[in-house]
Amino acid sequence: MSTTMPTSRQRRLRTWAFWAVPVLLLLTPLATNAYTQFIINGMLISILVTLGFTLVIGNLGQLAFANTAFFGIGAYASAILSAKLGLPWIMTIPLAGALGALGGFLASSAALRGIRSYYLAIITLAFGELMRWAYLHTKPLTGGTDGLPLPRETMFGISLSDDTLKFYIFLAVTVVLVKATLNLLRSRFGRAVMAVRENEVATASLAIPTARVILTTFIWSGFVVGCAGALFARHVGHVFPESFGMLHLIASFAMVLVGGLGSVLGAVLGAVVLTALPEYLRAFPGMEELFFGLIVAAVLVAMPLGLASLLRRLSPIFVERYYREES
Amino acid sequence: MTELLHVNGLSVRFSGLTALDDVSFTLQEGAVRAVIGPNGAGKSTLFNAISGYVTPTSGTVHLKGQELTKLTPHEIAEQGVRRTFQNGGLFPELTVLENVLTGLHAQIEGSFLDILLGRSKALKSEAENIHRARELLKLMSMDHMADTRAGDLSGGQQRIVEIVRTVASDPPVLLLDEPAVGLSPVARAQMMEIIHRLAGEKGVGILLIEHAVELVMAAADRILVMAAGARIAEGTPEEIREDRAVLEAYLGHS
Structure with missing residues (x-):
């Protein structure tokens, strides 16, 4: 079945819609209390974590589970650079991204050595656990089990413990990284990523350097998730090794799947819905995990292609394509 | 010769x-x-x-x-x-047009950074090659299928799109x-x-x-x-x- 494509009018509408969301979000601090603001800040971080994850497992189609490792590397990089070197936190964001990218490079080197599918899954899981071991056993640097608190800091005369200030910074970082990722996907690079997933052998026959495509995707994924780690460090104010274990990985994986594998829109939806859901389930004490699990399972059974597929059925402006008509 | x-x-x-x-x-x-x-x-x-x-x-x-x-x-x-x-x-999950565009990968200009930042150099070359891909599909009378998922084409149509992509x-x-x-x-x-x-x-x-x-x-x-x-x-x-x-x-x- 062929999908109807957006007309040029709908494409303009889509551009408007894309920018309207963050612009409207600028107003949220007026309408929320401190607690809700904290949850929304967490959503922005989850959007980036899910985006980086879906790029590798959804778009590139590599069964790599080093995403939480990239996240932890970014968070610890930000905390260490702030606490030990006294760098302003805002400056640690790109550096945390760069170290996350290095993590991505390491994970891709396994894939490029021909370690694929289940073998890649297990080796990247081991990478994540190894990083957690490193946080625990380099006490002078990371604080070990006690974790590492971020120093008090102000920006524009406002304390960085202020959730409204953090919200605006997180929103800016998220919008920039989501937009940059969309630029990548809607180009020859995005098509090459998808082509590698669909048929790697045929991709090489089209003069596409597949190894470089795999490497670059992992590096960009690591960068996005590493930046998210820096945001997370400031979000919670104190990084602990337990934040970067299997539980985080499984939660991110659920966000990827509930939103829709390999979809940017899906990464946003999955992160928002699964961050908000536990808050609504607080009305059922003792049953939260049960309901959470049931709801995730129900969504996946009803919509194997995730929440994004629901929106695609509603309007062609939600159809994601790997080229960009307007210039 | x-x-x-x-x-x-x-x-x-x-x-x-x-x-x-x-x-x-x-x-x-x-x-x-x-x-x-x-x-x-x-x-x-x-x-x-x-x-x-x-x-x-x-x-x-x-x-x-x-x-x-x-x-x-x-x-x-x-x-x-x-x-x-x-x-x-x-590539079955990509559209016909996207498939043909993969054949033009090396022809499209712009570095990774140009693409990431959405610079006009990369966008211009992308637009030119989209135009070219559409023209090639028109030559094979396949232009009306440009936005169809390649996996949904008949076997014969798939072979033709593959050749268009290969010679693009x-x-x-x-x-x-x-x-x-x-x-x-x-x-x-x-x-x-x-x-x-x-x-x-x-x-x-x-x-x-x-x-x-x-x-x-x-x-x-x-x-x-x-x-x-x-x-x-x-x-x-x-x-x-x-x-x-x-x-x-x-x-x-x-």
């Missing part, structure tokens, strides 16, 4: 098994050369060795005098030797691996027409693996017959039809 491809003494051995045994031939501009032979004759190994998917044990491949033998598949494709795949090489960058040499397999008689005739046009009008040198005898006889200028990895005969379709060695290879000794 300029010589495009020069294959000289190409051999591929896998631990004792000789898959390709000292095969040599040349391919001229605008020529269609068919490679035929029973199953296991080494036709696919020949294609894989030329396109870099299998490393030859010995022998060389040159394109317009430049050696390709040591290059990787994507480098060989960039030099201008492009191929299709027997079992279909389309105007490569001088094209390797077609069984382009007519599984096609209806109508789609076969269309495939013949496409092969004639590519060779006749654009001067593409075409190397063709095909089992459909009538297509081979009608499309090829010269035929290379292989058996057990080696060349057993070579000549025009008329010469091959009369060749004793060919009859024996196909029908066995009588």
Whole structure:
């Protein structure tokens, strides 16, 4: 079945819609209390974590589970650079991204050595656990089990413990990284990523350097998730090794799947819905995990292609394509 | 007629098994050369060795005098030797237009950073190549299917899109691996027409693996017959039809 494509009018509408969301979000601090603001800040971080994850497992189609490792590397990089070197936190964001990218490079080197599918899954899981071991056993640097608190800091005369200030910074970082990722996907690079997933052998026959495509995707994924780690460090104010274990990985994986594998829109939806859901389930004490699990399972059974597929059925402006008509 | 491809003494051995045994031939501009032979004759190994998917044990491949033998598949494709795949090489989840655009990957300008930042240089080249891809689809009367998922096309349409994608960058040499397999008689005739046009009008040198005898006889200028990895005969379709060695290879000794 062929999908109807957006007309040029709908494409303009889509551009408007894309920018309207963050612009409207600028107003949220007026309408929320401190607690809700904290949850929304967490959503922005989850959007980036899910985006980086879906790029590798959804778009590139590599069964790599080093995403939480990239996240932890970014968070610890930000905390260490702030606490030990006294760098302003805002400056640690790109550096945390760069170290996350290095993590991505390491994970891709396994894939490029021909370690694929289940073998890649297990080796990247081991990478994540190894990083957690490193946080625990380099006490002078990371604080070990006690974790590492971020120093008090102000920006524009406002304390960085202020959730409204953090919200605006997180929103800016998220919008920039989501937009940059969309630029990548809607180009020859995005098509090459998808082509590698669909048929790697045929991709090489089209003069596409597949190894470089795999490497670059992992590096960009690591960068996005590493930046998210820096945001997370400031979000919670104190990084602990337990934040970067299997539980985080499984939660991110659920966000990827509930939103829709390999979809940017899906990464946003999955992160928002699964961050908000536990808050609504607080009305059922003792049953939260049960309901959470049931709801995730129900969504996946009803919509194997995730929440994004629901929106695609509603309007062609939600159809994601790997080229960009307007210039 | 300029010589495009020069294959000289190409051999591929896998631990004792000789898959390709000292095969040599040349391919001229605008020529269609068919490679035929029973199953296991080494036709696919020949294609894989030329396109870099299998490393030859010995022998060389040159394109317009430049050696390709040591290059990787994507480098060989960039030099201008492009191929299709027997079992279909389309990307089913991408649209027809996106598939054709993957064939133009190396033609699109702009670095990773240009793309990331959405710089006009990258966007302009992208727009130009989208236009080009649409024109190519129009030539094959496929433009109305540009936004269809490639996996939803019929078998014949998929083969045509794969060829459009493969020749989008105007490569001088094209390797077609069984382009007519599984096609209806109508789609076969269309495939013949496409092969004639590519060779006749654009001067593409075409190397063709095909089992459909009538297509081979009608499309090829010269035929290379292989058996057990080696060349057993070579000549025009008329010469091959009369060749004793060919009859024996196909029908066995009588």
